[in-house]
Amino acid sequence: MGSTKFTNPYALEVIRTKEKELVGGISNTEDLLDLLVANGVLLPESRVLVSSIAARDEKNSRMLSILVSRGERACRIFFYPCLKSAEPDLYQSVKTYVSGLNQNIKDTRRQLIGYLLEKDCKGSKIKKKINTDHSNETLNHESKRAEEPVSSEGLEKNSTKLTSKDILKAVSTGDLSLLQALLKETVISDRNSSSDTLLHIAADHGQVAVINFLLRKGAKLDMRDHQGRTALHRAAEAGHMAASMALVRAGADIHAKDQASKTPQHLAAQNGHINTVKSLIAEEAKSCKNQTTFLHMAAMEDDPVLADILLKNGASADAQDSQRKTPLFYAISCGHEKTAAVLLQAGAQVNSAIIEAAFDLNRESVLSLLLRNIKNRMSQNELKTILFKAVKRNLDGVVAALIEIGIDVNVRDELGYTPLLLATELRNVEVFKMLVSKKAHLDKKLPNQTSALHLAIQSGSMQITQILLDKGMDPNITGPKDQTPLHLSALYNQPTLMALLLRKGAQVDAVTDGLTALHLASQCGHTEAVAQLLEGKADVHAWDRQSRTALHCAAAQGEAGVIKLLLYAGADANAAEKEKKTPLHLAATAGHAEATSTLLAGKANGAAKDMDGCSALHYAAGNGHESVAATLLTSGKNKNVDDRNVWRRTPLHLAAEHGQDILVDLLLEKQAKINAMDNNKDTPLHSACRGGHVDTVQRLVNWTQGQRANLHATNNVKKTALQVAESEDSPNHQSIATLLKKKMFIIK
Known part of the structure; x- marks a missing residue:
């Protein structure tokens, strides 16, 4: 017999004896599993099986059971090197326990954890x-x-x-x-x-x-x-x-x-x-709680025969894996209709995730299969949700199936849409046609009074628009703020639909919020829509609530093409709105040079003044629109360079007041009076100083071509430009004051 001094027990027996301590003591289970795989004790698939268990104690218990089934060598490797590396404190505890058994066990053929004793020579x-x-x-x-x-x-x-x-x-x-x-x-x-x-x-x-x-x-x-x-x-x-x-x-x-x-x-x-x-x-x-089951596998592999056998012999149709997915979810998401049919026949539950998977698959046959089996398993609200999803996906067969099992064809969603209104807005023609065939109400409106015809125009669907009009819908049906479908066709630049509406009797000059369709098309710059409306005899002189014509709208937008169409159709280039502004005023204010040129070519009066006495040049100067100002000056042969408004302010006053340096240079080059006084006897230099525009002041005081700024001129409160600058304490005003003092030789 060999020596009896070393008497450690088998590792397998240690696991069985200390199972409770090991199950509760192993905290780094995943690390330990990795070590067991690396040392060849566990197969990767066994590791996945154990890892899928959520509870730690249950996971540890399953791991130990597998190790015991693998035998003594696997158990020895579990202790050393795996447990020693992953859980050193627990390993030492087990080692202490093993060493305490030496006095009671005298079998020299037993094995040391991690090592094998020399065999008995007998x-x-x-x-x-x-x-x-x-x-x-x-x-x-x-x-x-x-x-x-x-x-x-x-x-x-x-x-x-x-x-x-x-x-x-x-x-x-x-x-x-x-x-x-x-x-x-x-x-x-x-x-x-x-x-x-x-x-x-x-x-x-x-x-x-x-x-x-x-x-x-x-x-x-x-x-x-x-x-x-x-x-x-x-x-x-x-x-x-x-x-x-x-x-x-x-x-x-x-x-x-x-x-x-x-x-x-x-x-x-x-x-x-x-x-x-x-x-x-x-x-x-x-x-195997919350893990992939045989039934899940059958569903994934589309094995309806196996699925049927499993279901008939006790498999749960609604078993959930670690992702809380059921076999029916996988059958549906993979498009395995035969297996899905078996599961549904067995009573598998249909939840929102399964419905969503069916929609993601986007196969009508799969969705129809579900619908045939869920009539009595889902609430009306759930069925309504499915209905509107099917409408969005343009799945007419699914929508038809839902209507056939009793859902209201005119049911509304949380936003007030009926299926027909939603199909119309989304241009889903197939679903729209099917809903019409199922007697869906065509006259239903959204809560804001938008009709199906409005939505058809907005979406640009000629086919749906034609069907609605052919079914007798009024082309002048009103929506929000009395808006007609023709107004929408103008807003969305739909000349073809516009022509269809006009042929069906749409009123070309109907008003919404004070605007005709021609106003809307003009302010949006939709040349094709404007042309179609003019062909339909739209009134070019119609006023909105501010007394603006379509030409005012086009000028403000700067669409030269629309302006030309309107002028050719007889629009008045000098029509004045409530504030007496002409289209030229609006074009100049916005800085539209081409529109300004087009209006001037159409006989617009460059000298026309609004209720404040401002000409178009005043607005161009104050807003810094150099090209527009140059065009206006050229058109007026510079005679309008010193036009005065009701406060006797010239364009140069406005350019100086707003720090428009380039316009100051342009106006001075065109012989604008540098020392012109307004009602308050302020010169342009006073205006620039008050505004704190350092560069503008420099331009004015340094101008030497024919005229010079009067640095000593006083306004009606007896203040010079220097005194105006000194009355403010910003850094700019201080810089201006210093500049003027030097020019006036007050300081060096």
Whole structure:
């Protein structure tokens, strides 16, 4: 016998004894799982299976169960190096526990965690001979049987004559006593020519006792044969329910797939082993909460036959995986209609996520399948939500199906839309036509009084507009603020629809908020719409509430093309609105040079003044519109350069007041009076100083071409420009004061 000083127990027994402490003490489970995979103890798929468990204690317990099923070597590697690396404190606690057992256990063949003790030398010659025979003759033929039975009594005497047939027979017949004797020195993970292990063969023959014995001896549950099948695959395929359950409870992965992507459940089902199917379903429900189930897999793979078998044998139609998705969700989202039909027939619930998945798939046949099965499973509000989604997606078949199962064709959503109004706004012609055929009301309006015809014009749908008008809808139906469809066609530049409306009797000069369609088209710069309205005899002289004509609108917008059309149609270029502004005033104010030129060419009066006595040049100067000002000056041959408004202010006053330096230069070049006085006797220099415009003041005081600014001129309160600047305390005003003092030689 070897030394008895070292007497550590098996790692497997330590896990069983200390299970409670390990389950509660492991906190870095994911790190530990990674280490176990890296050291070859767990397969990646087993790691995924454990990781999918949400509760930590349950996850740790499942991991330990799998390790025990893997055998002694896996358990040793679990402790060292894996547990030592992931949980060093817990590892030391277990190590202390193990060292305390030395006084009670005296078996020198037991194994140290992480290391293997030297084998007992007793019987080494016999063992050496047996090892030699076994290494030269491995497991080659599962089906052949030994001609002479071998008993455990004569094993020592005949050990050198043992063959694989003896072991295979013991496994397949369940002769456990013989197998125990035969396997004293055999490596139980050896494979035959078909890549079968002894565990595969025991599973094939349903030998539960042999399976449990092999697992205790360290047989690996995850070994695969040449078809990629585990022992559980083989037991399930053969219909050995008890053997299958023994493997499952030892930690076998019930969801493992072979090379054909079949799970053990697939094989059991396709071979008609219903009891095994039921048992696997029960085990799955017990140990795989919130995980992918066999039924999920059947749904993903579109296997309606398997799905039907599973449902008839206890599988939950509404089982949820880790993402809270049911089998029906996957069947629908993948477009697997046959499997979806099986699930629906079994009563699978239809929730909003499933409906959304069906819409995302955008296949009418799938949505129709759902609708045929949800009539009595969903509320009217839920059905209404589906209806409006179908309208948005232009799924006329789905909308028709919903109406056929009783939903109101004129139901309104939270914004007040009916299905027909929504289809019209979205230009969904197919759904619109179907709704019309289902007698949807055409005269329904939105809460703001917008009609279907308004929405059709707004969306630009000729087809829907034509249908509505052909069905007798009034082309002059009013919407918000008495707006007619013609107004909308002007706003959205829809000349073709405009022509259709006019042919159907639309009133060309109808007013909304004081504006005709011609006003709207003109202020938007829609040349085509303006042309169509003029062809329809729109009144170019019509006034809005400010007494502005369409030409005023076009001038303010600066659309020269529209201005030309209106002038050609007879619009008055000098029409004055309430404030006496002409279109030229508006064009100049906005800085539209081309529009200004077009109006002047159309006989607009450049000298016309508004109620404040301002000409177009005043507005161009004050707003800094150089091109417009130059055009106006050229047109008036500079005679209007010193036009005065009611406060006797010239364009130069306004340019100086607003710091428009370029306009100051332009006006001075055109001989504007540099010292002109307004009603308050302020000169342009006074205005520039008051505004704090340093550059403008410099231009005025430095101007030397024919006239000079009078630095000593006083206004009606006897203040010079310097005194105006000094009355303010901003940095700009201080700079101006310093500049003027130097010019006046008050300071150097």
